[in-house]
Amino acid sequence: MKFPFLSAIAALALLFPAATTPTHAQSPGPVHNVILVHGAWANGASWSKVIPLLEAKGLNVVAVELPLTSLEDDVATVKRAIALEDGPVLLVGHSYGGVVITEAGTDPKVSGLVYVAAFAPNDNGSINQLSQGGTPPPGIAELRPDAQGFLKITPKGISEDFAQDLTPAEKADLTATQGPTNAKVLNGTVTTAAWHQKPSWYVVAANDRMIPPDAERFMAKAIHAETITLPSSHVAMLSHPAPVAALIEKAAATPAAAR
Template identity: 50%
Template sequence: MTTIQTSLRLIAAAAAFAAICTQAASAATADPNAKPSVVIVHGAFADGSDWSKVIPILQAKGVKVTAVQNPLTSLADDVAATRRAIAAQPGKVVLVGHSWGGTVITDAGQHDKVASLVYVAAFAPDAGKSTAETGEGYPAAPGSKRFVADAEGFLSLPEAAMREDFAQDVPAAQAAVMTATQGPIQAKAFADKVTSAAWTTKPSWFIVSARDRMIDPGLLRAMAKKINARTTELQASHVPQQSRPADVAKVILDAVAATR
């Protein structure tokens, strides 16, 4: 191959790369005419499939949905994954977080595209506070005493805890699948502090699970009140998205409607 041919190929490759970057930048720019989309952030001991019952309901209403797959290695890593998902949306975003995912959206929700936040049985820390600090002064929920740590400090839930404390209102077979698909979380992540609190500047919705055995329901109610959220209380476990998907979808759709 001649030097000229090599140079031409390098120029072509550079041009192709530049085109890809331009397309990516264009996709990241908000389209003011685009319908609001939903980005869902799962919590600890779960993955994106935890929302498999709610997503079809939202899609049937014409809503674009993206479920983030959190690495669950640190708050910073999960926030970074969430921000990438937000940036990829065509327009405004309703950002939804479950459990630990509430801490993630509290931080990631400062993104310019985020119009509102939906907390589902979730933590909503103050700026400069960690998830662990948010629970101080409230009883430890039964399920929080059943974590199992591996040699590298990642926490998971045994099947009995998943069935009895995490998702006690779903069929046992479903809880078994949730056990198999759960994402272990690095224990140190619970001590990571949020850099800012998006709920101080953006409207919020909050679902309180009255039968929650992973986060004290009293703490959920207190957080919902503190952030001045539009609150819905369900007689459900820690995973209303699994046991009450239609009710959870309704709250998310209310937030979507409010952003139009």
């Protein structure tokens, strides 16, 4: 089984033709509700350092638990969480979670999108489509499928490529608690990319070994996201929680008139 990933940046440009400034939907005032969406080989605990920082600012925070069985199942999980909130919602997605929020973000209650070292596909796009061509980043070689088609990352992959800037204890926790991810999520196709209508923010992880940082920069530019760059591994929300939380807080506090 092959898992090509983003590194042919010139080819990426073909998937974002004639990008124009999004037409942003308006929502009244700052956003109070934040839904955090983890990526593949992870769970809601990947936001454990960010959650208290956001709650300290008075935000209502929910970290969903994706089944990681298909894009459709994962989007349905996020939409159920959106439906339970009493007002506008800011969606935050890490890694594969970026695909999920790109699809779920068309919900009228969603006011904006924050991508953290995440995929941001265009209409009819998928991870595999974005990832065609070039040399895969190092972490992809550490994926192992089981007989049912679910993938996990080896301990070596977690330690050296997924979370190389965390402590040994944190790496061990990630290895033990990682969410097995069905390979078919890599082909999960977005119908309408929410970033065309919703304002976006992006965290580029400069030392990412799961998604090439240049690809992250390209996607951030293509979706017209307000962008920060951190000297981080793929799991920027665990290695640099304060600046990640600060960007989320900024996105939530941005008045409707500025969206």
